[in-house]
Amino acid sequence: xxxxxxxxxxxxxxxxxxxxxxxxxxxxxxxxxxxxxxxxxxxxxxxxxxxxxxxxxxxxxxxxxxxxxxxxxxxxxxxxxxxxxxxxxxxxxxxxxxxxxxxxxxxxxxxxxxxxxxxxxxxxxxxxxxxxxxxxxxxxxxxxxxxxxxxxxxxxxxxxxxxxxxxxxxxxxxxxxxxxxxxxxxxxxxxxxxxxxxxxxxxxxxxxxxxxxxxxxxxxxxxxxxxxxxxxxxxxxxxxxxxxxxxxxxxxxxxxxxxxxxxxxxx
Amino acid sequence: xxxxxxxxxxxxxxxxxxxxxxxxxxxxxxxxxxxxxxxxxxxxxxxxxxxxxxxxxxxxxxxxxxxxxxxxxxxxxxxxxxxxxxxxxxxxxxxxxxxxxxxxxxxxxxxxxxxxxxxxxxxxxxxxxxxxxxxxxxxxxxxxxxxxxxxxxxxxxxxxxxxxxxxxxxxxxxxxxxxxxxxxxxxxxxxxxxxxxxxxxxxxxxxxxxxxxxxxxxxxxxxxxxxxxxxxxxxxxxxxxxxxxxxxxxxxxxxxxxxxxxxxxxx
DNA sequence: GTGTAGTTTGAATCCTACG
DNA sequence: GCGTAGGATTCAAACTACA
Numbered sequence: 001x002x003x004x005x006x007x008x009x010x011x012x013x014x015x016x017x018x019x020x021x022x023x024x025x026x027x028x029x030x031x032x033x034x035x036x037x038x039x040x041x042x043x044x045x046x047x048x049x050x051x052x053x054x055x056x057x058x059x060x061x062x063x064x065x066x067x068x069x070x071x072x073x074x075x076x077x078x079x080x081x082x083x084x085x086x087x088x089x090x091x092x093x094x095x096x097x098x099x100x101x102x103x104x105x106x107x108x109x110x111x112x113x114x115x116x117x118x119x120x121x122x123x124x125x126x127x128x129x130x131x132x133x134x135x136x137x138x139x140x141x142x143x144x145x146x147x148x149x150x151x152x153x154x155x156x157x158x159x160x161x162x163x164x165x166x167x168x169x170x171x172x173x174x175x176x177x178x179x180x181x182x183x184x185x186x187x188x189x190x191x192x193x194x195x196x197x198x199x200x201x202x203x204x205x206x207x208x209x210x211x212x213x214x215x216x217x218x219x220x221x222x223x224x225x226x227x228x229x230x231x232x233x234x235x236x237x238x239x240x241x242x243x244x245x246x247x248x249x250x251x252x253x254x255x256x257x258x259x260x261x262x263x264x265x266x267x
Numbered sequence: 268x269x270x271x272x273x274x275x276x277x278x279x280x281x282x283x284x285x286x287x288x289x290x291x292x293x294x295x296x297x298x299x300x301x302x303x304x305x306x307x308x309x310x311x312x313x314x315x316x317x318x319x320x321x322x323x324x325x326x327x328x329x330x331x332x333x334x335x336x337x338x339x340x341x342x343x344x345x346x347x348x349x350x351x352x353x354x355x356x357x358x359x360x361x362x363x364x365x366x367x368x369x370x371x372x373x374x375x376x377x378x379x380x381x382x383x384x385x386x387x388x389x390x391x392x393x394x395x396x397x398x399x400x401x402x403x404x405x406x407x408x409x410x411x412x413x414x415x416x417x418x419x420x421x422x423x424x425x426x427x428x429x430x431x432x433x434x435x436x437x438x439x440x441x442x443x444x445x446x447x448x449x450x451x452x453x454x455x456x457x458x459x460x461x462x463x464x465x466x467x468x469x470x471x472x473x474x475x476x477x478x479x480x481x482x483x484x485x486x487x488x489x490x491x492x493x494x495x496x497x498x499x500x501x502x503x504x505x506x507x508x509x510x511x512x513x514x515x516x517x518x519x520x521x522x523x524x525x526x527x528x529x530x531x532x533x534x
Numbered sequence: 535g536t537g538t539a540g541t542t543t544g545a546a547t548c549c550t551a552c553g
Numbered sequence: 554g555c556g557t558a559g560g561a562t563t564c565a566a567a568c569t570a571c572a
Contacts, residue, residue, distance in 0.1 A: 104384075122442070137386045171401070173404060173564095310546070326545080367547085394566050
């Protein structure tokens with residue numbers, strides 16, 4: 001039988017293909033310094049699309065359908081956030097990123113699970129997608145919530161001085177400005193199309209890692225996608241465990257982290 | 268007996284002193300075009316905060332911001348948001364402003380009540396209060412959620428062109444930049460101290476009103492404070508009903524709106 | 535009136551080590 | 554758990570005082 005502690009050692013520095021809940025359950029209590037999570041927010045839509053025999057989706061009573069869908073999303077969110085709470089050290093912190101579709105639900109769940117919010121951060125996009133039909137404001141930002149597991153712990157890691165230096169000698173604020181992930185940084189598949197729909201810019205993850213971890217800390221990412229969190233962790237000498245349930249992303253992430261590592265050794 | 272419709276007429280253009288739930292219950296169904304709500308934030312401050320120069324920060328310690336628990340806050344929030352849902356027209360919209368202390372809970376409640384989020388807006392503050400102890404990021408923004416009552420209604424008011432003109436010919440984005448409400452705009456009491464701890468800048472309300480109402484629309488504000496919503500509504504020829512449970516604020520709001528009206532006639 | 539220096543202040547979940 | 558001493562900690566804008 002493999003104990004949780006043995007699993008942990010086998011997981012260190014790995015990109016693991018599998019269901020994040022199943023993997024997380026193999027991680028011991030209070031073993032992780034930082035969680036970064038970029039969860040899916042379109043479960044509702046997926047559910048509606050794959051539901052069989054549902055010929056008139058538009059005719060379904062909206063309120064009931066919405067409640068059902070939000071309920072599923074909440075159940076899923078509470079499950080993985082609850083596991084994150086368990087596997088974090090008491091002074092460990094978690095970052096969750098989302099948009100208005102899901103981030104309000106996630107924020108309330110974080111609070112209900114006992115996490116204590118330290119900040120919310122606005123990632124303002126230099127180059128957002130315009131609102132083509134002109135019926136709303138251009139959605140030009142995403143929100144990150146940063147929270148500590150145990151409210152009473154004041155010794156969470158926040159590298160205040162490094163952040164201040166990064167910001168021209170002034171305190172780093174809650175508004176961050178980065179362009180979307182495009183160009184050479186954006187991973188492509190064999191046919192040249194974007195490999196992942198929501199690849200985050202490396203600069204965003206660099207700031208997260210620099211701000212809230214120390215060298216040698218263990219970073220966990222349950223929805224790693226193309227592994228941006230792993231690249232940032234590796235660059236700054238942090239350990240990591242990444243998980244994704246899509247094998248294409250896992251392969252891409254492994255390759256990408258190796259590349260980043262080799263580039264770092266050469267350069 | 269006074270019917271709801273008669274109450275409505277008596278309420279138009281008024282700043283009403285009373286419990287917002289009691290007042291709202293006297294408003295007929297689907298009578299309101301826009302709700303703007305700046306509810307208590309449930310800040311849960313732990314200790315007093317001393318600046319580096321040893322002076323004390325004048326923090327929000329008002330009774331109206333005291334709640335026993337998240338549960339109490341949720342119960343209160345669902346009650347007033349539910350009333351807002353009832354009194355809004357199906358294509359009416361609601362704005363709610365908050366910070367990470369409360370806005371995630373409010374956002375989830377909005378969704379659970381059937382509101383459909385159109386945008387979230389980030390008010391980035393030019394001159395926020397610094398983080399004096401250097402233990403977090405400077406909290407430099409607040410969040411506004413904009414939602415329509417009925418998801419299926421696409422005919423909510425959004426003055427796309429006016430917003431575009433305001434933004435130098437480019438689509439108005441979800442990041443808005445305004446300074447805090449200070450100086451002459453900030454209302455003072457007889458002793459010269461700030462009358463309200465959280466007075467919002469008029470420019471913020473002007474943009475809200477300009478973006479999401481037409482001339483003659485009815486705007487409702489259940490936590491009007493010093494009446495910034497009323498001033499903006501009056502300036503742009505919108506009707507309004509404002510409510511606050513603190514008589515000092517109500518008096519100040521009435522006086523302020525009259526002043527603004529007279530200034531407009533003179534100027 | 536003008537320019538400069540000093541003061542005030544803002545929705546804040548704002549410390550740590552030791553006894 | 555508590556009390557206390559020690560030590561590190563702030564940005565921009567508006568306002569006031571004064572030359």
